[in-house]
Amino acid sequence: MRIRGKQKKRQRFREMQGEFVQKPQEYKGHWNEKYFKRSAPLHIEIGTGRGQFLATMASLHPEINYVGIEKFPEVIIRAHEKKVAQNASNEALVCFDATNILEIFGESEVDRIYLNFSDPWPKKKHADQRLTSRVFLAKYRQILKPGGEIHFKTDNRQLFEFSLNTFAEMDWKLRNVTLDLHNSGFEGNVMTEYEAKFAEQGLPIYRLEALRR
Numbered sequence: 468m469r470i471r472g473k474q475k476k477r478q479r480f481r482e483m484q485g486e487f488v489q490k491p492q493e494y495k496g497h498w499n500e501k502y503f504k505r506s507a508p509l510h511i512e513i514g515t516g517r518g519q520f521l522a523t524m525a526s527l528h529p530e531i532n533y534v535g536i537e538k539f540p541e542v543i544i545r546a547h548e549k550k551v552a553q554n555a556s557n558e559a560l561v562c563f564d565a566t567n568i569l570e571i572f573g574e575s576e577v578d579r580i581y582l583n584f585s586d587p588w589p590k591k592k593h594a595d596q597r598l599t600s601r602v603f604l605a606k607y608r609q610i611l612k613p614g615g616e617i618h619f620k621t622d623n624r625q626l627f628e629f630s631l632n633t634f635a636e637m638d639w640k641l642r643n644v645t646l647d648l649h650n651s652g653f654e655g656n657v658m659t660e661y662e663a664k665f666a667e668q669g670l671p672i673y674r675l676e677a678l679r680r
């Protein structure tokens with residue numbers, strides 16, 4: 468049943484191809500001019516999932532250009548529904564594995580990266596796959612402007628502690644490091660889908676911001 472559901476969603480993704488950025492490599496270094504056709508801060512979310520966070524941010528901040536990156540077609544089709552519901556013309560959706568992020572963003576092109584409730588990859592042998600591993604941080608450093616920011620939220624304490632270490636080891640400047648944040652209560656916070664579920668259960672959220680030096 469689950470496999471058939473997934474196949475159906477993949478079929479739907481193929482039918483919807485035109486709704487997603489088809490050759491993101493063509494925009495490398497030129498997202499604002501070529502895709503959005505305007506100059507604005509460029510914020511990206513890696514692991515957008517079903518897109519609630521990105522669509523809400525895009526509607527709250529029409530002055531910013533947003534790109535959402537999600538690797539699974541059957542998930543990103545839901546993000547497209549959210550984008551349409553919010554009428555978010557300042558949002559682009561890319562079905563892409565962020566492992567290859569240097570193929571789609573140029574040097575110092577991005578102002579801010581959001582990492583929300585990234586997969587924890589708890590086994591040590593998979594540590595490089597965590598979106599806050601040293602491997603990924605080295606790539607983010609290239610695409611972020613000097614002073615560019617990463618905003619990271621997670622429910623997973625182990626991933627949070629791992630991330631604190633990798634950011635510190637790679638000399639990022641840390642800000643707003645917050646443990647055991649309940650009800651996601653900080654000013655301006657927009658909840659993601661995962662976050663809303665955890666908040667409903669009264670579970671803690673961990674948060675930090677890291678700045679490229």
Ligand SMILES: C[S@@+](CC[C@H](N)C(=O)[O-])C[C@H]1O[C@@H](n2cnc3c(N)ncnc32)[C@H](O)[C@@H]1O
Pocket residue numbers: 513514515516517536537538539542563564565566583584585586659660661662
């Ligand atoms: C746990 S979900 C969180 C979704 C959403 N950010 C939220 O908070 O509701 C993590 C998402 O990241 C995506 N993801 C994980 N690794 C990725 C990668 N390397 N590139 C793109 N997306 C990735 C997964 O497919 C999944 O949809």
